[in-house]
Amino acid sequence: MMKAALCLATALITTPVWAQPASPALDAALARTPNTGGAKNIILFIGDGMGINSVTAGRIMAGQARGQDGASYRLTFETLPYSAFSKTYSADKFVTDSANGISAITTGVKTINGAIGVDATVASKACAPIASRIPTIAEQAKRMGKAAGVVTTSGVTDATPAGAYGHTSTRGWRSDSELPADAAKAGCIDLARQLVEAPDAIRMNVVLGGDLARFQTTATGGRRIDKDLTRIWAAQSKAQVVTSKTALTAVDPKTTSKLLGLFAEGDLPSVVDHKNQTEVPSLADMTSKAIEVLSQDPDGFFLLVESAAIDKWHHQNNAYRALTDVDELDKAVQVALAKTNAKDTLIIVTADHSHGLTQSAGSTREEPIMGLARNRGVNEPDKNGKGRTVLSYASGPSALEPHDHDLTQDEVLRPDFKQPTLVPLSSAQHTGEDVPVYASGPQAYLISGTVESTFLYEVMNYAISLK
Known part of the structure; x- marks a missing residue:
């Protein structure tokens, strides 16, 4: 088994880059002419x-929201040629x-x-x-x-x-x-x-x-x-x-x-x-x-x-x-x-x-970005064993009303839910x-x-x- 794995790894390393087909993104970049x-x-x-x-x-x-893989999705403005x-x-x-x-x-x-x-x-x-x-x-x-x-x-x-x-x-x-x-x-x-x-x-x-x-x-x-x-x-x-x-x-x-x-x-x-x-x-x-x-x-x-x-x-x-x-x-x-x-x-x-929005690790890609950190439906809790959100903030008003209970998926997916934050302020600060x-x-x-x-x-x- 180990020998087979080593052979596979060697094959992957030694496959010449020039032999691989160009991606559409590379083709577009190569064809790009500055205006x-x-x-x-x-x-x-x-x-x-x-x-x-x-x-x-x-x-x-x-x-x-469109039923697609969110991680690989592209917003239209992300397709603009220069950044x-x-x-x-x-x-x-x-x-x-x-x-x-x-x-x-x-x-x-x-x-x-x-x-x-x-x-x-x-x-x-x-x-x-x-x-x-x-x-x-x-x-x-x-x-x-x-x-x-x-x-x-x-x-x-x-x-x-x-x-x-x-x-x-x-x-x-x-x-x-x-x-x-x-x-x-x-x-x-x-x-x-x-x-x-x-x-x-x-x-x-x-x-x-x-x-x-x-x-x-x-x-x-x-x-x-x-x-x-x-x-x-x-x-x-x-x-x-x-x-x-x-x-x-x-x-x-x-x-x-x-x-x-x-x-x-x-x-x-x-x-x-x-x-x-x-x-x-x-x-x-x-x-x-x-x-x-x-x-x-x-x-x-x-x-x-x-x-x-x-x-x-x-x-x-x-x-x-x-x-x-x-x-x-x-x-x-x-x-x-x-x-x-x-x-x-x-x-x-x-x-x-x-703004001080952060996205923390834990969720597998099929989980909703607005939800709890979950590994294929199973919560990835915090150190106290409570559910934690994928998204959180550095500062803002939600720290003034702390989530002192075990958060549920239904709760955090509601449009009115306010993500947890670290520093209590009446309004979240810019970053x-x-x-x-x-x-x-x-x-x-x-x-x-x-x-x-x-x-x-x-x-x-x-x-x-x-x-």
């Missing part, structure tokens, strides 16, 4: 908080927040945590001087005659979407009711007003997401004190304001060049809960309509698309909803690939920062590891190795300037 042209269009996808552990666990969950890792630290912290995270990518300049569209000379909670403001890639696209837009599952004045149009030292100044009196007196302008009242030369053409309350006054159920910004938007030529999935679907891109869609008072609900929210569009729905409208501009467009729910549910230690939105982001990428031409559209998929980047289209080949988050701006700026 060195200019970009007519740029679509930047942000999976907020989507670190590499979120990609891995999200991939497995998406594959298993890298991005360093996400801010000007003042090892671990960035979403404000600096997106600002570094859209302006090419790292700033302090909490600031957007400005350099690092600003002080938090102070009006950003004109000299500190940095043009965003979206504003540059507009000045070049292109259209620009933002799609998000958060409120449209949240940090990441504001990275396309906002300039502020303090991300929380989203409406006039959230702007301190001394800041207003000093001339600071809230992000909702910045979005709607920007000069036409840099104003976004399409904005889709949540935050209706931050655009309407208290008289109509909103939270603004000064004026109804939806009316100001609607007063533009060829403009529409929509608040439902039905209305969004009905928008004719040939007659609408300025589209504001606000589908919730604040953030959009998780797609897991859409069965009870039938008039809330999915991220793919919004991405599709945004591309249809923006594509009417013959000069091209810039579009920022964010899955905010990945981050927001990670903050709550709810991996089920967070990882469901990794798949939702992937569906939006599929829409973008289908509706654009790879020859003239640069697509980048990345994250602004990571500082590098995040993945995936790219295709003009100049995408420049994205490789380990890069600064600001380098992504440089690639976009270079690609759009060539065209």
Whole structure:
């Protein structure tokens, strides 16, 4: 028996590599030719908080949901031909927040945590001087005659979407009711007003997401004190304001060049809960309509698309909803690939920062990623003999309500289950590891190795300037 095994091992070692058939992946890599042209269009996808552990666990969950082997499943954005890792630290912290995270990518300049569209000379909670403001890639696209837009599952004045149009030292100044009196007196302008009242030369053409309350006054159920910004938007030529999935679907891109869609008072609900929210569009729905409208501009467009729910549910230690939105982001990428031409559209998929999600050993591959660690149906318990989950978090609120009983498979597979965590906090913190980047289209080949988050701006700026 030992002699036979030795002979087999020797045969495996001595089989020449050149005699083995090439894999489809190798064939594709060998046939790959860098696109060195200019970009007519740029679509930047942000999976907020989507670190590499979120990609891995999200991939497995998406594959298993389709009845496939999750470990070998590939998300669509993982098939893009070029990839890298991005360093996400801010000007003042090892671990960035979403404000600096997106600002570094859209302006090419790292700033302090909490600031957007400005350099690092600003002080938090102070009006950003004109000299500190940095043009965003979206504003540059507009000045070049292109259209620009933002799609998000958060409120449209949240940090990441504001990275396309906002300039502020303090991300929380989203409406006039959230702007301190001394800041207003000093001339600071809230992000909702910045979005709607920007000069036409840099104003976004399409904005889709949540935050209706931050655009309407208290008289109509909103939270603004000064004026109804939806009316100001609607007063533009060829403009529409929509608040439902039905209305969004009905928008004719040939007659609408300025589209504001606000589908919730604040953030959009998780797609897991859409069965009870039938008039809330999915991220793919919004991405599709945004591309249809923006594509009417013959000069091209810039579009920022964010899955905010990945981050927001990670903050709550709810991996089920967070990882469901990794798949939702992937569906939006599929829409973008289908509706654009790879020859003239640069697509980048990345994250602004990571989260403290971990995937522990124990489970065999047929077991659900959301479940307990099990070896072919038999629990792989912790040292106390209790069931343990495959996924867990470094910090967050679920540690404040410890799982002091023996967890069951049925319990941990429920969408509302919160994975165990180590450090008790009211909200899980971001983490500082590098995040993945995936790219295709003009100049995408420049994205490789380990890069600064600001380098992504440089690639976009270079690609759009060539065209």
